[in-house]
Amino acid sequence: MFTKTSYSEDLSANYTMMSKQLDALLTGETNAIANFSNASALLNQFFDQINWVGFYLMEDGELVLGPFQGLPACVRIPVGKGVxxxxxxxxxTIIVPDVHAFPGHIACDAASQSEIVVPIVKDGVLVGVLDIDSPIKERFSEQDATGLEQFVQVLIKHI
Incomplete structure (x- = not known):
């Protein structure tokens, strides 16, 4: 759903447009933190019914909090733990319709009810993950997974 702005009901077209906007926004910038920051801000601008969007980046074998939009979050997440x-x-990519039903879920924000996480892999190396949380259950669909994977592929070109 992209009700924060006036986008069409065609979710696939919205993701394609958002990915094109990301590409235009990041073109010419080489700083990865700046690009992750703008990517999280762009996602936050477009999504409704979310309470957190951002990145966890690989550092010394674990995921470390990167640029995000939302309440303060868990800083370090071991690989293999939580979503x-x-x-x-x-x-x-993992879609979790109800985070309370996910074994080992790490609750950074008590308001989160559902979640989607997309790995970011560049040249065969895990760079991190894109994480989006929602305060409602069953917020994310397979269409969201496909669209966000497309978004991440554009981001990878700029990091």
């Missing part, structure tokens, strides 16, 4: 760590370990 972010599991997505990082398995190198696959």
């Amino acid at each position: 972010c760590g599991t997505a990082a370990k398995n190198l696959e």
Whole structure:
């Protein structure tokens, strides 16, 4: 859903447009932190019904909090722990309709009810994960997964 702005009901078209906007926004900038920051701000601008969006970046074998929009968050997440760590370990997008039903969920924000996490892999190396939380259950769909994976592919070109 992209109700914060006046976008079409076609979720796929919205993701394509958002990915193009990300590419235009990041073109010419080489600083990875600046690019992750603008990517999280762009996602926050477009999504409704979310309470946190941002990145955890690999550092010394664990995920470390990177640029984000939302309340303060957990700083370090071991690979294999929680939704972010599991997505990082398995190198696959995870949609969690109800975080309370996910074994080992790490509750950084008590308001979070559902979550989607997309791994960021560049040249075969895990760079980190994109994490988005929602205060409502079942917020994220397979269409969101596909669209966010497309978004991450554009981001990878600029980091």
